[in-house]
Amino acid sequence: MLTELRLALFRSHRAVRLAFDGRPVAIWGPNGAGKTNILEAVSLLSPGRGLRGAAAEEIGRRPDGAGWKVAAVLDGHELETWAEGPGRLVRIDGKTASQAALAGIARVVWLVPAMDRLWIEAPEGRRRFLDRLALSFFPGHAETALAYERAMRERNRLLRDGVADAGWYGALEARMAEAGAALTAARAATVERLMAAQVEGAFPVAALSLDPGEGAADLAAALVDGRRRDMAAGRTLAGPHRADLRAVWAAKGMDAALCSTGEQKALLIALVLANARALAAETGAPPLVLLDEVAAHLDPGRRAALFDTLCGMGVQAFLTGTEEALFDSLGTRAQRMTVADEGGASVVRPA
The missing domain is CATH 1.20.1050.90 (RecF/RecN/SMC, N-terminal domain)
Structure with a gap:
């Protein structure tokens, strides 16, 4: 289970610290507010270039600088990945590790x-x-x-x-x-x-x-x-x-x-x-599941069926959408967060 996520100079997020309780996480806000950036950060807890396929030097917040960092607590492990130039680095529980080593801890699947x-x-x-x-x-x-x-x-x-x-x-x-x-x-x-x-x-x-x-x-x-x-x-x-x-x-x-x-x-x-x-x-253990803007493309019946399936599987899913109403059928089964652009930086608040 992912219990904590910290971002520094990551895309539109200057600094953010999020806590999770294992339930699916519904994130909504206007287009361009920074919702997908949160999912991308989670995807980088696994090997590879993440759900956008971006090179490490493309991810840092502009114009603050090219460096960025993602840190997380997952199943009791402290995971860190960051870049200060080409290529990204990884630490697991305070020790330098390869990206491949992340796969032994973080299994992440996504749909964008x-x-x-x-x-x-x-x-x-x-x-x-x-x-x-x-x-x-x-x-x-x-x-x-x-x-x-x-x-x-x-x-x-x-x-x-x-x-x-x-x-x-x-x-x-x-x-x-x-x-x-x-x-x-x-x-x-x-x-x-x-x-x-x-x-x-x-x-x-x-x-x-x-x-x-x-x-x-x-x-x-x-x-x-x-x-x-x-x-x-x-x-x-x-x-x-x-x-x-x-x-x-x-x-x-x-x-x-x-x-x-x-x-x-x-x-x-x-x-x-x-x-x-x-x-x-x-x-x-089920993997982390990242579903970007998936709810908007489903009719209400199939949307509810998706949420029921995710909850029934015990999956910690992260879902994004532009409207709170898209997640109505989740009820209290999900954590809810809103993302907004304020002064050129993304701000995340519990809903």
Whole structure:
């Protein structure tokens, strides 16, 4: 459970200290007041760039300076992450730690409006979505992806330079094959977990399938065989970096890309809830769930069903919206906070 969150020079927040009691947290206020910034701060308690995908140097409050800090108390651990320039630093219980170490303490899942086009955009967005879910189960997934990307970048440089000597490729392709197999295995295992954790109800069951990318079954051989083709293209054309996630509304047999905007949103919510259920079953505790502006896009019945589901799961969820009325069906089951812009800085008050 997240019991305390402190922000310093973080986006629109000059200094804030928030206390939580484990209930879902409903945060409302006008657009641009700083609601999403609170969710972003919580997301940075896990590895990676957080729910906005921002580089560390982009987060600091302007014009106060580039430095910023987020500190929290989560399950009795004191977590700190901050930046004073490129890259961010981490301390856990007063000791310097890696971002990957955060995954052993903070499991965080989220849904933001930018994901609304997930099913109709290019496969890259769905890969990022799936990899974020995989990271929640497999803390080493990000390091594996980074190792694969580094080796692929080096191989692509050789291809663009027209290097034909096979000796230059062998070690790089071996590293890509090893990391690629681990990536594909983690993605496939994540899909299996999501499928098993879905529940029939207010939100649809999604039939998921993973296209692992051309050559993924034997990537080492595919890379060797594809060198001439790849050299002509100037990049690697086979491998898990070309994987894709497909979803079908199971009850209707309809591909997610063909569903209405509201149905696509419902499928996304269903997968985030499945992710939370699977993590709770695996770790013994539900993750933190961040839902940015999700209530405004649901009809009252489905909105109430979402709140009932979150409370029934015992999830500590953080939800944002522009109006207090969006959270009426939560009643006393939630903490309530308002955010307003006052003098160019965000001010958070209990409601």
